[in-house]
Amino acid sequence: MSDTSPAHPEPVVLDIWCELQCPDCRSALDDVHALRARYGDRLEIRLRHFPLEKHKHAFAAAQAAEEAVEQGQGWPYIEAVLARAEELDRRGEAVLVDTARELGLDAEEFDVALIDGRHILIVDADQAEGKAIGVTGTPTYVIGGERLDGGSSQDGLRERIEEIADRLLAGAGA
Numbered sequence: 001m002s003d004t005s006p007a008h009p010e011p012v013v014l015d016i017w018c019e020l021q022c023p024d025c026r027s028a029l030d031d032v033h034a035l036r037a038r039y040g041d042r043l044e045i046r047l048r049h050f051p052l053e054k055h056k057h058a059f060a061a062a063q064a065a066e067e068a069v070e071q072g073q074g075w076p077y078i079e080a081v082l083a084r085a086e087e088l089d090r091r092g093e094a095v096l097v098d099t100a101r102e103l104g105l106d107a108e109e110f111d112v113a114l115i116d117g118r119h120i121l122i123v124d125a126d127q128a129e130g131k132a133i134g135v136t137g138t139p140t141y142v143i144g145g146e147r148l149d150g151g152s153s154q155d156g157l158r159e160r161i162e163e164i165a166d167r168l169l170a171g172a173g174a
Helices: 023-042 058-070 074-082 085-091 094-102 107-116 120-132 157-173
Strands: 012-018 043-049 140-143 146-149
Touching: 012 023, 012 157, 023 043, 023 074, 023 157, 043 058, 043 074, 043 120, 058 074, 058 094, 058 107, 058 120, 074 085, 074 094, 085 094, 094 107, 140 157, 146 157
Parallel strands: 012 043
Antiparallel strands: 012 140, 140 146
16 A cells, blocks of 8 residues: 655754753753744754763763663653753762652663663764764754854854754755
8 A cells, every 4th residue: 555645754853962961951951942842843853972071970861861761751851860960960870860760760770770881882872973073062963964062152053953954844845
């Protein structure tokens, strides 16, 4: 049976290289919410991990975020941890497990995942890819092959992302 429904264009992908102990990434959430509201499922927003060495719990937080994705609560978990960046700095990995529990996730599984390292390869692969394309800080956005660095200033970034997304979506619909 052939599909006669109109083809849905592939969504435009926005990769955000981020780390969960980064205050700049937390302030970038406003842009993420605005972009989601504007584009819905026409824009696929993907969090990519880029834990920085200066934040000692960022690597564990990235692994925990992957466990949250596996348990079906990736973005809610990411946003909850970003909201607690200072507490994560002070209390460490306990915050990651507490946040999972508060969201109704399997906190024991988070604990085990942080011990057995089951998500390390994903985090390492993201970090390696980020380094390969020139990511040096967070947040860094990549859309349509263009890299936009948000670590120093978020000013004007959302507008730039929207310009690129609009252009790509117009091209996909043609």
